[in-house]
Amino acid sequence: MKVLVTGGAGYIGSHTCVELLAAGHEVVVIDNLCNSKEMALQRVRQISGRPLAFVHADLRDAAALAALFREYAFDAVIHFAGLKAVGESVQVPLDYYHNNFIGSLTLCRVMLAAGLRTLVFSSSATVYGDPAALPIREDFPLSATNPYGRTKLFVEEMLRDLQRADDGWNIALLRYFNPAGAHSSGRIGEDPNGVPNNLMPFITQVAIGKQPELLVFGDDYDTPDGTGVRDYIHVVDLAQGHLAALERLMANPGLVTYNLGTGRGYSVLELIHAFERTCERSVPYRVVARRSGDIGLCYADPGLAHAELGWRARFDIEDMVRDSWRWQTCNPDGYT
Numbered sequence: 659m660k661v662l663v664t665g666g667a668g669y670i671g672s673h674t675c676v677e678l679l680a681a682g683h684e685v686v687v688i689d690n691l692c693n694s695k696e697m698a699l700q701r702v703r704q705i706s707g708r709p710l711a712f713v714h715a716d717l718r719d720a721a722a723l724a725a726l727f728r729e730y731a732f733d734a735v736i737h738f739a740g741l742k743a744v745g746e747s748v749q750v751p752l753d754y755y756h757n758n759f760i761g762s763l764t765l766c767r768v769m770l771a772a773g774l775r776t777l778v779f780s781s782s783a784t785v786y787g788d789p790a791a792l793p794i795r796e797d798f799p800l801s802a803t804n805p806y807g808r809t810k811l812f813v814e815e816m817l818r819d820l821q822r823a824d825d826g827w828n829i830a831l832l833r834y835f836n837p838a839g840a841h842s843s844g845r846i847g848e849d850p851n852g853v854p855n856n857l858m859p860f861i862t863q864v865a866i867g868k869q870p871e872l873l874v875f876g877d878d879y880d881t882p883d884g885t886g887v888r889d890y891i892h893v894v895d896l897a898q899g900h901l902a903a904l905e906r907l908m909a910n911p912g913l914v915t916y917n918l919g920t921g922r923g924y925s926v927l928e929l930i931h932a933f934e935r936t937c938e939r940s941v942p943y944r945v946v947a948r949r950s951g952d953i954g955l956c957y958a959d960p961g962l963a964h965a966e967l968g969w970r971a972r973f974d975i976e977d978m979v980r981d982s983w984r985w986q987t988c989n990p991d992g993y994t
């Protein structure tokens with residue numbers, strides 16, 4: 659297949675490009691590099707030993723997108739491009755609505771004009787808000803507690819409306835839990851801009867001495883050790899979930915929604931200890947107040963993806979911390 663990957667230079671996108679190329683697909687990436695480096699794509703080509711085309715453009719540039727669709731006869735689009743920092747989305751909501759919502763809308767319009775209606779969309783477990791029960795199933799009520807989450811929810815709603823209006827659309831909504839880890843080569847990984855927001859890159863930056871200590875946001879949640887519990891999933895498992903979703907759309911047209919998680923939650927302290935044990939590095943930490951907007955527990959029921967896609971996560975928490983650490987030590991300053 660010929661696949662357009664929006665945001666393909668980013669963390670999850672670059673790992674998905676590797677898996678697509680390994681499976682023999684042809685890949686074209688569109689990315690404005692607002693949160694990534696072109697070097698990531700160079701590394702993807704090196705890992706894969708295969709060519710990959712790159713177009714440096716913004717998704718909201720309808721003319722550039724349309725030109726791309728004239729140049730290539732795509733079979734499908736995997737849509738990662740978007741902004742993803744929850745705290746920043748509270749500060750500059752219009753930037754988030756403009757980028758994530760208008761970007762997705764522009765993409766759909768151009769796809770429709772070009773006659774292509776097969777799309778895999780990066781959604782997030784954040785669309786479940788603070789879940790009433792666990793593990794989280796796809797049919798749970800949806801809500802969002804911040805502008806970033808609302809952009810994901812609104813794009814999901816738009817795509818459901820689009821598919822209801824025209825059942826020629828084939829759409830997979832993939833709700834990711836907490837991506838972690840890196841490619842086993844140590845050549846591509848997560849390269850946060852400035853101080854990391856997410857737990858795993860923060861831990862590796864403390865371990866390598868780039869951050870003095872980890873602040874643990876709250877130990878008074880209703881969890882076994884009081885710290886927040888999340889469903890960490892290896893980014894390579896996540897990437898493979900996209901290929902499984904694409905295959906499903908080709909064989910069974912329609913709109914599908916899947917959780918991509920492992921089904922197992924780890925607390926902040928469990929993740930720190932797994933890292934210390936596996937990587938033989940200590941991670942100094944200090945417990946502070948809860949981070950505003952955080953929830954206590956979040957983990958998936960990944961049963962539907964297993965039943966319908968034949969997909970399930972293969973890597974465990976030790977793989978995630980080991981691969982994140984390899985990426986951090988091989989690339990102390992990321993791609994720069």
Ligand code: NAD
Nearest residue numbers: 665668669670689690691692693694716717739740780782
């Ligand atoms: P990332 O920031 O590493 O990758 C996103 C890529 O999109 C970047 O390369 C960025 O330059 C590009 N981009 C952003 N806006 C663009 C635009 N208007 N035009 C062209 N390119 C643009 O993020 P990621 O972690 O790889 O996440 C990928 C997707 O998955 C995002 O949509 C994100 O919201 C979603 N997601 C991520 C997580 C997570 O924790 N990483 C969890 C759930 C969902």
Ligand code: UDP
Nearest residue numbers: 855856857860873874875886887888926952
């Ligand atoms: N967390 C923490 N310190 C940090 C970053 C995160 O204690 O510096 C906690 C956070 O409160 C949550 C878990 O780690 O319980 C995962 O947070 P992350 O931001 O990685 O993901 P999300 O909040 O989106 O699930």
